Amino acid sequence: MPEPSLEVHQLAHTFHRGTPYETTALQGVDLTLEPGAFVVVLGSNGSGKSTLLNAIAGSLQTESGTIRVDGTDVTKWPAHRRARLIARVFQDPFVGTASDMTVLENLAIASTRGLRRGLGRPLASTRRAELRDAVSRLGLGLEERLDTPMGMLSGGQRQALTLLMAMLVRPSLLLLDEHTAALDPRSAELLLRLTQSFVAAEGLTTLMVTHSLPQAVRLGNRILVMHRGEVAYDLTGAQKRRARVEDLLARFEELRRSDMLDADAAALLRRSYA
Amino acid sequence: MNLLLGATTVGLIFALLSLGTLLSFRVLRSLDLTTDGTFTTGAAVSCALLAHGAPPAAATLAGCLAGALCGVTTGLIHTRWRVDVILAGILVMTALYSVDLWVMRGGNLSLAGQATLFEQATGAVNGGGAALSREVVSLILLALLAGGLALALGSFASTDLGLALRATGSSPRMARALAIDTGLATIIGLGLANALIGLSGALFAQYQGFANISMGVGIIVTGLASVILGEALFPQRTIRQRLVAALLGAVVFRLLIAAALWAGLDPNALRLVTAVFVLVALTIPAVIRRLRRSIHA
Numbered sequence: 001m002p003e004p005s006l007e008v009h010q011l012a013h014t015f016h017r018g019t020p021y022e023t024t025a026l027q028g029v030d031l032t033l034e035p036g037a038f039v040v041v042l043g044s045n046g047s048g049k050s051t052l053l054n055a056i057a058g059s060l061q062t063e064s065g066t067i068r069v070d071g072t073d074v075t076k077w078p079a080h081r082r083a084r085l086i087a088r089v090f091q092d093p094f095v096g097t098a099s100d101m102t103v104l105e106n107l108a109i110a111s112t113r114g115l116r117r118g119l120g121r122p123l124a125s126t127r128r129a130e131l132r133d134a135v136s137r138l139g140l141g142l143e144e145r146l147d148t149p150m151g152m153l154s155g156g157q158r159q160a161l162t163l164l165m166a167m168l169v170r171p172s173l174l175l176l177d178e179h180t181a182a183l184d185p186r187s188a189e190l191l192l193r194l195t196q197s198f199v200a201a202e203g204l205t206t207l208m209v210t211h212s213l214p215q216a217v218r219l220g221n222r223i224l225v226m227h228r229g230e231v232a233y234d235l236t237g238a239q240k241r242r243a244r245v246e247d248l249l250a251r252f253e254e255l256r257r258s259d260m261l262d263a264d265a266a267a268l269l270r271r272s273y274a
Numbered sequence: 275m276n277l278l279l280g281a282t283t284v285g286l287i288f289a290l291l292s293l294g295t296l297l298s299f300r301v302l303r304s305l306d307l308t309t310d311g312t313f314t315t316g317a318a319v320s321c322a323l324l325a326h327g328a329p330p331a332a333a334t335l336a337g338c339l340a341g342a343l344c345g346v347t348t349g350l351i352h353t354r355w356r357v358d359v360i361l362a363g364i365l366v367m368t369a370l371y372s373v374d375l376w377v378m379r380g381g382n383l384s385l386a387g388q389a390t391l392f393e394q395a396t397g398a399v400n401g402g403g404a405a406l407s408r409e410v411v412s413l414i415l416l417a418l419l420a421g422g423l424a425l426a427l428g429s430f431a432s433t434d435l436g437l438a439l440r441a442t443g444s445s446p447r448m449a450r451a452l453a454i455d456t457g458l459a460t461i462i463g464l465g466l467a468n469a470l471i472g473l474s475g476a477l478f479a480q481y482q483g484f485a486n487i488s489m490g491v492g493i494i495v496t497g498l499a500s501v502i503l504g505e506a507l508f509p510q511r512t513i514r515q516r517l518v519a520a521l522l523g524a525v526v527f528r529l530l531i532a533a534a535l536w537a538g539l540d541p542n543a544l545r546l547v548t549a550v551f552v553l554v555a556l557t558i559p560a561v562i563r564r565l566r567r568s569i570h571a
Contacts, residue, residue, distance in 0.1 A: 080453055
């Protein structure tokens with residue numbers, strides 16, 4: 001039995017603790033991803049899905065809980081060290097690539113993720129040819145624009161390159177952070193197709209956060225619905241395969257109604273005791 | 275003619291300052307105020323060593339290394355203790371004032387009667403049978419040094435480490451997501467930038483024949499002016515072009531100043547003029563954008 005790609009244990013975090021703005025973002029989340037799992041995380045704003053992703057990537061150090069990647073405890077590792085094992089595509093296409101460096105330079109940096117960076121010359125002709133081949137896999141003709149500054153490309157092109165860059169060095173875990181949310185519909189569709197085919201071809205363990213129910217239905221083999229810092233629903237196997245947008249909407253409606261019940265109960269308590 | 279020669283020579287010394295400023299201000303996108311302190315420290319260390327009879331090359335190299343140490347200190351304060359980079363630079367610059375007074379045993383250190391790098395080079399060249407003046411030899415030596423360093427930096431910029439430094443400045447979140455230790459990269463970058471600035475100070479002191487506690491005051495503005503002037507005058511497509519532009523920008527800036535002084539500008543007004551120039555150059559693009567918008571609107 002191989003180690004799980006990701007093991008999250010009792011992850012909890014509260015923002016602004018001890019102030020009037022105190023918000024519990026995660027309250028004891030447990031999550032295990034077996035190798036090759038493709039998990040889609042849904043949840044309304046403030047449900048904790050982005051906090052979960054940031055906590056796994058290491059850009060947020062949680063108050064408690066542990067995170068293991070491929071069996072290695074990375075809980076205390078800073079983001080750049082975790083990035084040896086975890087690749088990430090951000091929502092904002094301008095964050096995932098460096099505007100004033102060329103396409104080739106961006107790719108070259110990604111091609112040494114997790115390796116020691118010394119005085120090697122990544123732009124030399126052999127590596128240039130390798131990276132050119134990799135870019136041609138996108139089918140966007142960007143292999144002809146290797147020396148173009150990244151800032152000259154569109155958001156969709158940059159996001160496609162960011163996805164490719166995440167996979168140049170095979171990651172133990174791929175994090176997709178609403179990676180199509182900032183794109184126009186055509187680019188978003190293109191990126192989804194690329195995501196699907198790359199993840200399938202490489203058999204990558206993937207955690208994708210999205211707001212889009214159709215995406216959740218279409219992609220992956222497991223759906224998590226987060227609510228109030230907890231996993232409210234976990235759909236796997238046949239449940240996931242059968243899930244339709246309407247089913248997911250019904251689940252959200254259920255959560256909303258239970259929230260209202262909570263509010264009613266609170267009002268009742270106030271009336272009785274105050 | 276002599277005025278022109280002298281201005282070009284000083285411009286080439288300031289080209290190293292300009293390259294350092296390009297690295298911190300443009301590549302790392304950090305306004306590094308250590309610069310003012312580093313320039314003086316580089317000068318003070320090299321002059322103190324020369325006064326103790328050290329070989330000029332070793333004294334110059336020591337000024338360069340002292341500069342690197344200043345930059346690394348600022349980088350450590352900024353990245354390890356999360357002090358804002360401008361404040362970190364101010365703290366180190368302020369502390370260096372005392373260090374420089376100790377190193378020079380006062381506010382001034384004259385090199386009168388000491389053989390500097392330039393005298394040594396002149397002697398070596400003329401010993402080979404040539405008959406060149408100190409001015410001409412200095413100019414050639416500095417042109418080779420500044421050009422060589424710009425080429426070396428250009429080559430470094432496309433190594434794995436060089437790309438990591440550039441990514442750290444351009445998109446720090448991307449850099450971290452690609453496993454770059456942005457803190458370490460910042461420390462290395464500031465160290466390198468200040469090594470160049472310390473070297474610039476060491477050469478400037480040897481060229482003018484003395485070090486002075488206030489020689490670095492406001493020197494970062496000269497560095498910025500050189501970088502900006504280079505950007506305005508020369509192509510900026512590749513990092514190599516940007517390095518050459520910063521080098522030439524420093525020389526052009528120095529020539530402009532020489533011309534202004536020759537035309538009768540009050541030397542006391544120099545810093546004021548330089549500061550206004552940088553202000554205007556930094557704000558003009560925004561002003562033009564606003565004008566364009568209001569025309570289109």
